[in-house]
Amino acid sequence: MAKRTSLKDIAQLVGVSTALVSYVLNNKRENRISKAVAQKIRKAAQELNYQPNQIAKSLKTNKTRTLGLLVADIANPFFSSLARYIEDEADRQGYTLIFASSDENPQKFRKLINTLLSRNVDGLLIAPPEGTQDQIIQLQQQATPFVLIDRYFPDLRTSYVALDNHQAIYLATEHLIRSGFRRIGMLTFQTELTHINERTRGYRSALNDHQIPFKKRWLREISRSNLIPEVAKAIHELTAGHNPVEAIVFASNTLALCGLRQLKSQSIRIPDNVAVVSFDETDINDLFHSPLTYVRQPLQEMGQLATRILLETMSANNRITQANLPATLVVQASTQPLAVSLLD
Amino acid sequence: MAKRTSLKDIAQLVGVSTALVSYVLNNKRENRISKAVAQKIRKAAQELNYQPNQIAKSLKTNKTRTLGLLVADIANPFFSSLARYIEDEADRQGYTLIFASSDENPQKFRKLINTLLSRNVDGLLIAPPEGTQDQIIQLQQQATPFVLIDRYFPDLRTSYVALDNHQAIYLATEHLIRSGFRRIGMLTFQTELTHINERTRGYRSALNDHQIPFKKRWLREISRSNLIPEVAKAIHELTAGHNPVEAIVFASNTLALCGLRQLKSQSIRIPDNVAVVSFDETDINDLFHSPLTYVRQPLQEMGQLATRILLETMSANNRITQANLPATLVVQASTQPLAVSLLD
DNA sequence: CTGAAAGCGCTTACAG
DNA sequence: CTGAAAGCGCTTACAG
Numbered sequence: 001m002a003k004r005t006s007l008k009d010i011a012q013l014v015g016v017s018t019a020l021v022s023y024v025l026n027n028k029r030e031n032r033i034s035k036a037v038a039q040k041i042r043k044a045a046q047e048l049n050y051q052p053n054q055i056a057k058s059l060k061t062n063k064t065r066t067l068g069l070l071v072a073d074i075a076n077p078f079f080s081s082l083a084r085y086i087e088d089e090a091d092r093q094g095y096t097l098i099f100a101s102s103d104e105n106p107q108k109f110r111k112l113i114n115t116l117l118s119r120n121v122d123g124l125l126i127a128p129p130e131g132t133q134d135q136i137i138q139l140q141q142q143a144t145p146f147v148l149i150d151r152y153f154p155d156l157r158t159s160y161v162a163l164d165n166h167q168a169i170y171l172a173t174e175h176l177i178r179s180g181f182r183r184i185g186m187l188t189f190q191t192e193l194t195h196i197n198e199r200t201r202g203y204r205s206a207l208n209d210h211q212i213p214f215k216k217r218w219l220r221e222i223s224r225s226n227l228i229p230e231v232a233k234a235i236h237e238l239t240a241g242h243n244p245v246e247a248i249v250f251a252s253n254t255l256a257l258c259g260l261r262q263l264k265s266q267s268i269r270i271p272d273n274v275a276v277v278s279f280d281e282t283d284i285n286d287l288f289h290s291p292l293t294y295v296r297q298p299l300q301e302m303g304q305l306a307t308r309i310l311l312e313t314m315s316a317n318n319r320i321t322q323a324n325l326p327a328t329l330v331v332q333a334s335t336q337p338l339a340v341s342l343l344d
Numbered sequence: 345m346a347k348r349t350s351l352k353d354i355a356q357l358v359g360v361s362t363a364l365v366s367y368v369l370n371n372k373r374e375n376r377i378s379k380a381v382a383q384k385i386r387k388a389a390q391e392l393n394y395q396p397n398q399i400a401k402s403l404k405t406n407k408t409r410t411l412g413l414l415v416a417d418i419a420n421p422f423f424s425s426l427a428r429y430i431e432d433e434a435d436r437q438g439y440t441l442i443f444a445s446s447d448e449n450p451q452k453f454r455k456l457i458n459t460l461l462s463r464n465v466d467g468l469l470i471a472p473p474e475g476t477q478d479q480i481i482q483l484q485q486q487a488t489p490f491v492l493i494d495r496y497f498p499d500l501r502t503s504y505v506a507l508d509n510h511q512a513i514y515l516a517t518e519h520l521i522r523s524g525f526r527r528i529g530m531l532t533f534q535t536e537l538t539h540i541n542e543r544t545r546g547y548r549s550a551l552n553d554h555q556i557p558f559k560k561r562w563l564r565e566i567s568r569s570n571l572i573p574e575v576a577k578a579i580h581e582l583t584a585g586h587n588p589v590e591a592i593v594f595a596s597n598t599l600a601l602c603g604l605r606q607l608k609s610q611s612i613r614i615p616d617n618v619a620v621v622s623f624d625e626t627d628i629n630d631l632f633h634s635p636l637t638y639v640r641q642p643l644q645e646m647g648q649l650a651t652r653i654l655l656e657t658m659s660a661n662n663r664i665t666q667a668n669l670p671a672t673l674v675v676q677a678s679t680q681p682l683a684v685s686l687l688d
Numbered sequence: 689c690t691g692a693a694a695g696c697g698c699t700t701a702c703a704g
Numbered sequence: 705c706t707g708a709a710a711g712c713g714c715t716t717a718c719a720g
Contacts, residue, residue, distance in 0.1 A: 006696095006697055006698080007697065007698065007699095008697075008698095016706080016707080017706075017707045017708070018697085018698080018699095018707095019699080019700080019706080019707060019708080019709090020705095020706065020707070022698070022699060022700085023699090023700090023706095026699085028699095028700090029705090029706095032705060032706085033705065033706080034705065034706090037705090037706085051458075051461075051462055052462075052697085052698080053403075053464070053696090053697050053698070054462055054463060054464065055399055055402045055403045055408070055464055055696085055697080055698090056403055056696070056697035056698040056699090056712090057697080057698055057699080058399045058698090058712095059397075059399045059400055059403050059696090059697080059698070059711095059712050059713065059714085060697085060698050060699050060700085060711080060712050061698085061699070061712085062712080064399070066463075074424065074427070074428050074431075075424065075425060075428055077421065077424075080418065080419065080421075080424040081419060083418070084418050084419055084445065087418075087443075087444070087445070091444075091459075096442060096459065096463055097442070097443075098440060098441070098442055099431075099441070099443060100431065100435075101428065101431070115435075115440060117395075118395055118396075118398055119398060119410075119440055120397070120398060120399055257627055257631075260631055261630060261631065264630075264631060282627060283601060283626060283627060283628050284627050284628055284631045286605060286608075287601075287604055287605065287608060287628045287631070287632055288631055288632075289633040350712095350713055350714080351713065351714065351715095352713075352714095360690080360691080361690075361691045361692070362691095362713085362714080362715095363690080363691060363692080363693090363715080363716080364690065364691070366714070366715060366716085367690095367715090367716090370715085372715095372716090373689090373690095376689055376690085377689065377690080378689065378690090381689090381690085396713085396714080397712090397713050397714070399712085399713080399714090400696090400712070400713035400714040400715090401713080401714055401715080402696095402714090403695095403696050403697070403698085403712090403713080403714070404695080404696050404713080404714050404715045404716085405696090405714085405715070406696080
């Protein structure tokens with residue numbers, strides 16, 4: 001690459017000090033510098049196509065104007081969409097995003113946090129996997145600015161932006177109840193992660209508020225490490241046998257995707273044999289044989305808000321902001337009451 | 345944040361110069377430094393939890409160990425998967441990835457190239473949108489190391505890693521022909537991008553090699569800016585009227601997704617009314633009412649290869665490597681010959 | 689075997 | 705209104 005022009009080159013050309021060039025180009029001391037000199041400097045900078053060296057700037061200012069994004073799984077469309085909105089907002093604010101994916105693995109998570117910190121990011125946006133609370137505490141102690149996204153720890157006073165998970169699944173379950181379903185099962189994860197357990201709680205609250213007794217057998221807690229077989233078993237047991245459910249709520253897009261595969265391979269029709277509420281906006285929602293009712297997260301709002309909160313945190317380090325954004329339910333054919341669908 | 349320990353701190357503690365500390369910690373001059381001193385330095389570094397300041401290192405060496413990835417659309421699962429494999433490989437080689445998405449927009453593309461360069465990335469991985477050939481030439485002239493991915497310009501001598509696009513659609517079309525279909529339509533983009541036009545050429549070659557006359561009406565060139573209405577019209581005209589096709593090949597996942605929506609909304613059954621070959625691995629392939637036959641790109645190999653070629657290019661700047669990787673066809677029910685499906 | 693010194697390209701407190 | 709100088713935290717050619 002051709003040598004880039006530096007402040008020094010401009011200073012030499014104009015015949016002033018590099019300090020002066022720096023002041024002019026950064027619009028500092030505006031009223032204390034003669035218009036004529038400022039003009040000359042700007043012109044020279046243009047002619048030499050000056051691009052400031054961010055590295056040098058960073059070394060001096062200890063700011064990189066870079067944010068780190070550590071998602072749990074970038075292959076999950078929830079995170080890739082969210083990443084995109086975060087990138088948009090970061091860019092709008094003049095920040096560059098470095099991203100990484102922990103793949104729900106605490107060891108990888110630790111390693112990536114270190115990688116991002118060694119890149120001197122100014123702040124972090126983090127979707128922590130299970131078992132990483134200690135590392136979040138450590139970040140807090142180091143006073144590294146960060147905002148949690150999607151997941152959070154109820155015992156920790158940290159900024160976060162997440163879904164109102166309880167409301168989200170409450171909404172889904174209540175919709176099923178109002179559509180006439182009474183025998184409602186749920187697939188959720190066996191986990192300590194609060195955001196998932198809040199979803200489970202939303203299911204139970206909705207049943208309870210509508211005087212429908214909770215059946216332990218209908219709440220299936222799936223282990224992430226054994227996803228496919230456990231989902232297959234759960235779907236089978238919920239829909240077959242003597243006491244099948246009329247409807248299933250999925251607590252995440254991963255569970256929904258996996259569950260729908262099972263429903264399809266077990267030739268269970270939706271909504272004729274079982275109604276279904278899916279989670280997150282995905283291509284399959286509309287293209288599934290019966291378009292799926294699903295819980296919609298406000299991704300753009302989440303991404304923007306998280307980024308803005310992080311930038312605020314960076315400038316006023318003691319400020320804590322916590323947000324649980326409301327979900328909406330997109331109602332489609334997969335939860336159509338049987339009576340109605342027979343009339344069609 | 346607490347002040348980080350620097351080389352100076354270690355030097356002071358041990359009572360040597362920073363130079364010596366630098367040599368030891370970077371394993372330089374190994375045999376010319378006394379074991380005892382080296383030991384002491386390493387121990388001190390450990391105790392003080394020394395993390396080298398990458399920024400300072402970069403300023404001095406003019407290397408950031410950062411790669412820039414500029415995809416055409418990060419929301420497209422093809423690119424998000426590819427990004428993931430690239431990130432994996434970059435990480436394995438000790439590089440951090442900065443990514444950005446041009447959204448197929450040449451202006452945004454130009455801006456993002458500049459952003460990435462101002463971050464002093466050591467090299468770029470680029471999926472160029474239409475109308476950006478000039479900017480690629482400019483990068484070449486500046487001797488910025490880069491590798492094109494997914495797309496490339498046949499007139500330019502640049503490194504690239506792409507699909508063997510001709511082979512990919514040839515394979516798909518030939519499969520349809522061998523399955524007994526003769527009236528085969530294709531949805532492709534109206535574009536100057538070579539990778540897409542190679543796909544179209546693959547379709548024509550396959551027809552030609554099997555003595556099936558090419559019908560202009562059956563090759564529909566869709567404009568990206570008017571996607572949905574044009575796809576709707578194309579699907580309608582290909583499947584309705586007097587002279588409908590028996591099968592449709594989609595030239596990309598975007599076209600397939602959009603086309604499948606239309607087929608569904610126009611209640612056209614697959615493969616009963618029309619056989620379909622989709623493009624890329626997506627969730628819908630398996631979950632569509634009839635599992636879809638699709639063209640599979642070797643994403644991991646692409647990502648790894650592109651990253652490795654870039655690193656080679658960076659160390660030996662004149663080397664050009666071009667790769668067109670073969671696609672495979674995953675055959676599922678959507679291209680099942682009608683005769684056979686009637687037997688089921 | 690070891691170290692003093694220069695320099696990467698900036699910013700900014702200080703002095704005039 | 706303007707500039708000389710120090711310094712951010714490293715690396716490395718050079719000298720001993």
